[in-house]
Amino acid sequence: MTLGLLDGRPLPRAALDHRLAALRNGPRATALPQPGSSEDRQLTRWVAQVLLTEALCEAVAAERDLPVAPDGPAHLDQQAAVELGSITAAAYEGNAAVRAVYDAVTADVDPSPEDIAHYRTLTTRPAAESWHLALPDGELEADPTTLPVALAEALRAAPPGEWVTTGPWTAALLATHTTPEGDDPTPTLAPPPADSIRPLARPRTRPTPHPGRGIGTPRRPRPTRQPPPPLRCTDAPAALVHRARRAGSNRADESIRRTSPIRRRPAA
Numbered sequence: 001m002t003l004g005l006l007d008g009r010p011l012p013r014a015a016l017d018h019r020l021a022a023l024r025n026g027p028r029a030t031a032l033p034q035p036g037s038s039e040d041r042q043l044t045r046w047v048a049q050v051l052l053t054e055a056l057c058e059a060v061a062a063e064r065d066l067p068v069a070p071d072g073p074a075h076l077d078q079q080a081a082v083e084l085g086s087i088t089a090a091a092y093e094g095n096a097a098v099r100a101v102y103d104a105v106t107a108d109v110d111p112s113p114e115d116i117a118h119y120r121t122l123t124t125r126p127a128a129e130s131w132h133l134a135l136p137d138g139e140l141e142a143d144p145t146t147l148p149v150a151l152a153e154a155l156r157a158a159p160p161g162e163w164v165t166t167g168p169w170t171a172a173l174l175a176t177h178t179t180p181e182g183d184d185p186t187p188t189l190a191p192p193p194a195d196s197i198r199p200l201a202r203p204r205t206r207p208t209p210h211p212g213r214g215i216g217t218p219r220r221p222r223p224t225r226q227p228p229p230p231l232r233c234t235d236a237p238a239a240l241v242h243r244a245r246r247a248g249s250n251r252a253d254e255s256i257r258r259t260s261p262i263r264r265r266p267a268a
Contacts, residue, residue: 004052011055019047027138053091061097068100128179134172
């Protein structure tokens with residue numbers, strides 16, 4: 001089965017099936033929608049868009065002979081991820097070729113002082129607290145105001161790293177982070193600064209494994225299901241298109257146009 005076309009070359013669906021299987025067997029599996037539901041189909045379309053973005057940027061990087069650093073995945077801060085959009089942000093974090101193309105098409109972007117001042121007005125934020133939590137099936141960052149009140153109160157009263165259970169919720173508070181008022185995690189409109197990107201594999205203080213799911217506990221086998229039909233890519237990343245146009249890259253602009261499936265004009 002074919003996922004899409006790139007320069008007339010079919011992209012096999014096997015990559016999509018592999019990525020979905022990795023998600024289903026990963027630490028966040030319990031947060032994914034029920035297989036076969038409408039939300040699951042939306043997840044499949046979203047993952048397909050990420051894969052197509054990665055494949056497109058890999059082709060552009062090879063065509064332009066861009067240096068692709070063989071480093072591991074990166075992690076954008078929340079604001080930068082929202083500004084890029086979920087599809088582009090996911091591709092940027094997980095694929096070095098996407099980051100290389102992003103750097104290339106934004107290298108000549110020089111915002112005016114008025115643009116920067118307007119950006120500061122929109123991005124200045126009040127002080128905020130963030131909690132780094134451990135759950136029985138993984139870890140996450142969360143705003144304490146979005147948690148159930150009883151769970152938040154129990155976590156505040158418990159020592160760091162201690163598991164607490166309140167009703168159906170079980171969690172451990174590993175660390176708290178406070179963003180000062182007016183702190184802007186993206187001080188320029190150029191490519192993301194180094195301090196807004198951090199490796200995913202950073203050392204963390206981990207609590208004792210939850211007794212309900214110890215380390216090495218096998219997961220229940222999931223029922224097999226038929227793969228959905230081939231997908232059609234209808235939502236090319238608008239952020240990447242905008243960056244390519246501002247940088248004057250007609251080649252990349254034509255490459256990332258909103259078509260179904262994605263096609264790119266042969267090189268002149």
